[in-house]
Amino acid sequence: MSSARNITAKTINLTIDGKACTGVFGQTILEIARENDIYIPTMCYLTKVLPIASCRMCVVDVEGVDGMILSCQEKATDGAVIHTQNAELYKERQNIMKLYNVNHPLECGVCDKSGECDLQNKTMEFGVSGQNFTTKEPSRPVQNWGHISYDPALCIMCEKCVRVSTEITGDEALKVKFGGYSSTILNVKQDQNLSSLGEAAAVCPVGALVSSDFKYSANAWELNQIPASCTHCSSACQLNYEVKGDKVYRVTNNAEHASLCGAGRFGFNFANENVIKNKEAFTSALKAFNDAGTINFSSNISNEEALILQKLKELKGYKLVSKEAKDYQSFLKAYSEVTGSTLYNGNLKALSQSRAVIVMGSRINDDNPMVKYHINMASKWHRARVAYMHSLEDSSMQNIVTQFIKYEAGSEEGVAALLADTLLKDIELPKGIQTALDNLDIGNLSAETNIGEEELEALAKSLLKKSGFSLVVGADVYAHPRAANIAKLLGLLEHFAGFNVVLVPPTTNALGVSLICELDDELEGSTIGYNVQGDFTLSAFGEGDLDMPAMNQQEGTLTSIDKRVVPTNVAISYGGYVLNDIANALGLNAEYTINYTEQLPLDKGFEATKFDALPNYFDAIGNENRGYLLRAQKASANRKIEEVEELSGLDGVVVYNCNHMDQFTPFTAQCETLKRDAYLLGSGQFATAAKVTDGDTVCYTIDGVKFERVFKIDTSLKGTIALNPTFDMGLSSALLSSYRFSQVDLERVGS
Amino acid sequence: MSLEQFKNRNVGTQNYKKLDLEHSPTCGWCQFKQVVSRTFKPELFVGLWVTLREMGNALFRGKMHTTQYPFEKLPISPRYRAIHDMLRLLESGHYRCIGCGLCEKICISNCISMDTRYDENQRKEVSEYTINFGRCIFCGYCAEVCPELAIVHGPRYETASEQRASFSLFEDMLTPIDKLNLQQEYDGFGAISSNADENIKKTPLAY
Numbered sequence: 001m002s003s004a005r006n007i008t009a010k011t012i013n014l015t016i017d018g019k020a021c022t023g024v025f026g027q028t029i030l031e032i033a034r035e036n037d038i039y040i041p042t043m044c045y046l047t048k049v050l051p052i053a054s055c056r057m058c059v060v061d062v063e064g065v066d067g068m069i070l071s072c073q074e075k076a077t078d079g080a081v082i083h084t085q086n087a088e089l090y091k092e093r094q095n096i097m098k099l100y101n102v103n104h105p106l107e108c109g110v111c112d113k114s115g116e117c118d119l120q121n122k123t124m125e126f127g128v129s130g131q132n133f134t135t136k137e138p139s140r141p142v143q144n145w146g147h148i149s150y151d152p153a154l155c156i157m158c159e160k161c162v163r164v165s166t167e168i169t170g171d172e173a174l175k176v177k178f179g180g181y182s183s184t185i186l187n188v189k190q191d192q193n194l195s196s197l198g199e200a201a202a203v204c205p206v207g208a209l210v211s212s213d214f215k216y217s218a219n220a221w222e223l224n225q226i227p228a229s230c231t232h233c234s235s236a237c238q239l240n241y242e243v244k245g246d247k248v249y250r251v252t253n254n255a256e257h258a259s260l261c262g263a264g265r266f267g268f269n270f271a272n273e274n275v276i277k278n279k280e281a282f283t284s285a286l287k288a289f290n291d292a293g294t295i296n297f298s299s300n301i302s303n304e305e306a307l308i309l310q311k312l313k314e315l316k317g318y319k320l321v322s323k324e325a326k327d328y329q330s331f332l333k334a335y336s337e338v339t340g341s342t343l344y345n346g347n348l349k350a351l352s353q354s355r356a357v358i359v360m361g362s363r364i365n366d367d368n369p370m371v372k373y374h375i376n377m378a379s380k381w382h383r384a385r386v387a388y389m390h391s392l393e394d395s396s397m398q399n400i401v402t403q404f405i406k407y408e409a410g411s412e413e414g415v416a417a418l419l420a421d422t423l424l425k426d427i428e429l430p431k432g433i434q435t436a437l438d439n440l441d442i443g444n445l446s447a448e449t450n451i452g453e454e455e456l457e458a459l460a461k462s463l464l465k466k467s468g469f470s471l472v473v474g475a476d477v478y479a480h481p482r483a484a485n486i487a488k489l490l491g492l493l494e495h496f497a498g499f500n501v502v503l504v505p506p507t508t509n510a511l512g513v514s515l516i517c518e519l520d521d522e523l524e525g526s527t528i529g530y531n532v533q534g535d536f537t538l539s540a541f542g543e544g545d546l547d548m549p550a551m552n553q554q555e556g557t558l559t560s561i562d563k564r565v566v567p568t569n570v571a572i573s574y575g576g577y578v579l580n581d582i583a584n585a586l587g588l589n590a591e592y593t594i595n596y597t598e599q600l601p602l603d604k605g606f607e608a609t610k611f612d613a614l615p616n617y618f619d620a621i622g623n624e625n626r627g628y629l630l631r632a633q634k635a636s637a638n639r640k641i642e643e644v645e646e647l648s649g650l651d652g653v654v655v656y657n658c659n660h661m662d663q664f665t666p667f668t669a670q671c672e673t674l675k676r677d678a679y680l681l682g683s684g685q686f687a688t689a690a691k692v693t694d695g696d697t698v699c700y701t702i703d704g705v706k707f708e709r710v711f712k713i714d715t716s717l718k719g720t721i722a723l724n725p726t727f728d729m730g731l732s733s734a735l736l737s738s739y740r741f742s743q744v745d746l747e748r749v750g751s
Numbered sequence: 752m753s754l755e756q757f758k759n760r761n762v763g764t765q766n767y768k769k770l771d772l773e774h775s776p777t778c779g780w781c782q783f784k785q786v787v788s789r790t791f792k793p794e795l796f797v798g799l800w801v802t803l804r805e806m807g808n809a810l811f812r813g814k815m816h817t818t819q820y821p822f823e824k825l826p827i828s829p830r831y832r833a834i835h836d837m838l839r840l841l842e843s844g845h846y847r848c849i850g851c852g853l854c855e856k857i858c859i860s861n862c863i864s865m866d867t868r869y870d871e872n873q874r875k876e877v878s879e880y881t882i883n884f885g886r887c888i889f890c891g892y893c894a895e896v897c898p899e900l901a902i903v904h905g906p907r908y909e910t911a912s913e914q915r916a917s918f919s920l921f922e923d924m925l926t927p928i929d930k931l932n933l934q935q936e937y938d939g940f941g942a943i944s945s946n947a948d949e950n951i952k953k954t955p956l957a958y
């Protein structure tokens with residue numbers, strides 16, 4: 001990882017291979033060399049994790065120091081004179097390569113990594129033309145771990161995968177089994193088939209860890225890399241769709257600097273394929289648009305499409321309804337009234353560098369794995385205190401959460417008030433706010449929310465003497481009836497306590513849509529549904545009245561959780577009509593959808609940049625050059641906190657709408673490579689309370705959407721709230737957008 | 752080299768050596784004599800005898816020199832590059848191709864296309880392999896690059912077909928399993944040299 005986290009930036013000067021270089025105190029020799037385009041070969045070095053120092057390829061010669069220095073972990077000192085290339089170093093590195101090649105199978109022809117293999121490249125580079133050494137080879141069969149498979153015979157024990165699994169994804173599934181030559185990597189969570197291990201396969205320099213589905217299906221050099229952004233959640237991570245013959249074979253990313261969750265890596269087969277231009281459907285679509293009063297859409301669309309919808313609204317007076325984006329928009333608005341800025345101040349990088357993290361209102365590992373990864377980085381690199389506040393405990397967060405604070409479902413406003421009260425204690429506040437906080441009935445709130453005062457004390461105590469706090473706020477609170485006041489209470493933390501606040505957008509482009517569109521609350525007249533069930537339905541799932549392209553069949557931009565406008569490109573061809581065709585027929589005029597990129601509203605922080613001019617790469621030291629960052633605008637601030645309302649708790653059988661970590665939307669539901677079973681999951685306690693048993697088929701209704709699911713007991717869960725997946729509901733899934741906890745009547749089916 | 756001698760078109764000044772020819776007959780009688788002496792030489796019968804002898808050899812001793820193309824074909828040099836053959840391993844009969852994709856990569860006319868998959872025995876298996884002979888220029892790179900000598904150029908040089916873009920499938924080119932014993936080792940481009948055994952570098956395998 002970069003050492004930009006060092007606050008005191010003391011410049012140092014040193015000479016590497018005769019070139020005068022400057023760096024910052026605390027940077028390693030390798031980092032400074034890379035910044036200055038000086039090549040030092042490495043095998044085990046991975047920029048995004050702490051130095052592993054297992055390969056010794058990065059040795060350099062420092063004048064005045066005996067012996068060779070490992071440049072990956074040695075901090076540079078002022079005035080050092082360093083040589084990276086000489087005969088002795090070459091010999092040393094060549095010997096290391098000879099040892100890496102001990103018994104390494106010479107079967108590059110049938111190895112998936114061939115053509116992009118570090119071992120192949122470095123063996124060539126150091127002219128190792130034969131295997132000079134050998135040892136007795138133990139029997140080491142290939143192991144299939146589900147999403148990925150492991151071939152110990154190819155493994156060079158660089159430990160990158162283990163470090164990624166610990167420091168980045170935090171699943172802590174991979175361990176090293178030490179034993180000299182027979183050392184191997186162990187998967188201690190093999191039974192869970194974690195898709196996050198795709199990240200470990202991505203950093204493997206050889207063919208030891210490979211994707212099981214991709215294995216042997218194509219060679220690296222046959223695939224066309226399409227630079228894109230992941231469209232499953234609001235993190236919009238950088239990825240490349242690797243395409244051959246109009247089929248996506250796999251997804252790769254710049255694994256040196258960036259990460260990708262399991263759904264992003266393995267969920268790529270969601271295109272709306274074999275669509276042709278259906279003139280009849282198009283004519284009826286135009287008719288429907290001319291008659292319609294409302295466009296109801298899911299915010300899983302690009303910024304450009306959102307702008308088209310907004311322009312159609314201005315032209316034809318439609319109501320634009322997108323429930324989750326509207327909630328988010330209102331939340332941001334209320335939030336900005338306290339902070340005076342249209343956007344939250346946080347981003348993921350700052351989150352990974354914080355010393356204390358509070359998560360509230362989200363089952364974050366399932367809602368947005370990338371946020372969880374960054375919390376994990378903070379925990380691993382800075383031993384950050386992580387307070388996880390939710391109604392449901394999450395066993396997958398156990399290893400990083402230092403304090404779990406459980407609150408009653410529905411009491412989020414009280415929780416926000418308690419947080420504000422606890423964390424703003426020693427900070428001088430404007431009078432109005434101070435009195436509002438003073439007037440809080442802490443005892444009552446504490447009882448209602450079920451958070452003990454000693455828990456809050458422990459939280460306050462653990463944050464003492466620390467700086468660099470982050471607050472992660474999730475989708476639960478946006479749809480809460482008292483969302484506006486929650487926003488204001490949490491806004492206080494950003495404005496007065498200097499928290500790095502990340503308001504996780506509930507869907508992929510909820511942030512973009514909420515900035516671009518003027519959204520309405522109520523449906524009016526007949527509705528056009530875009531990826532939502534409507535009177536006339538435009539759908540990218542292939543089940544509507546007119547087909548639309550899926551996100552990997554379009555070019556456009558997305559607005560990510562980092563407030564970054566990132567471009568994505570076409571991976572799979574699409575033969576049908578797109579939203580722009582409809583817009584053109586209705587009176588707008590743009591040749592391509594991306595003509596709207598430069599028209600995105602400047603007053604909301606967008607830039608007037610053409611789509612083709614947007615960069616999409618990481619530079620040699622890992623700076624993200626993707627699209628551009630939104631500029632936060634000033635907002636009128638009236639810092640008025642309302643009184644906390646009497647809480648109405650949820651009684652009876654409560655379910656929580658939450659998808660498994662591998663699933664987000666009906667798009668991911670189409671991917672065969674992801675885990676797709678949808679059960680109502682509850683603890684044994686829930687089963688007793690709701691009078692259901694494992695394997696029962698139950699029936700219930702949420703927001704008018706009828707569910708029929710098999711109930712399963714999940715032993716990792718606790719408490720009396722069950723998890724209800726929504727990803728498989730197709731066009732109805734976007735209708736489920738009210739508060740995520742709901743009280744339901746379970747009806748047993750067929751018993 | 753200068754072009755002087757070519758630019759000199761004055762024939763008269765160059766040194767031509769004339770053949771020592773007889774003088775052409777001038778009178779009618781002389782012409783008659785020349786015709787008779789050239790016609791009735793005994794060499795005529797030598798020639799007739801050769802023809803008669805070879806006819807006898809061909810008809811009665813089975814020494815026919817004519818090839819009855821297209822029913823018969825002459826053997827062709829191993830270096831000739833005709834329609835590809837896919838060879839099998841002699842011991843197991845399994846096809847040699849390991850699906851490494853090098854032929855597809857090196858093909859300069861982009862006519863080879865292949866698909867591979869992971870088979871039940873955890874091996875890389877070729878699931879589809881075609882060569883578009885409408886595009887193939889028979890350069891021989893595929894045979895040269897093949898690490899397994901699996902794709903080679905065979906002797907089938909008739910490439911006329913009803914369609915220009917005629918495809919050939921893997922199975923069409925593969926040695927039929929019942930003709931495995933007739934499979935010829937390839938000697939053309941990319942084949943191992945005759946002294947390959949001497950050049951083998953041994954990898955130390957101590958166990």
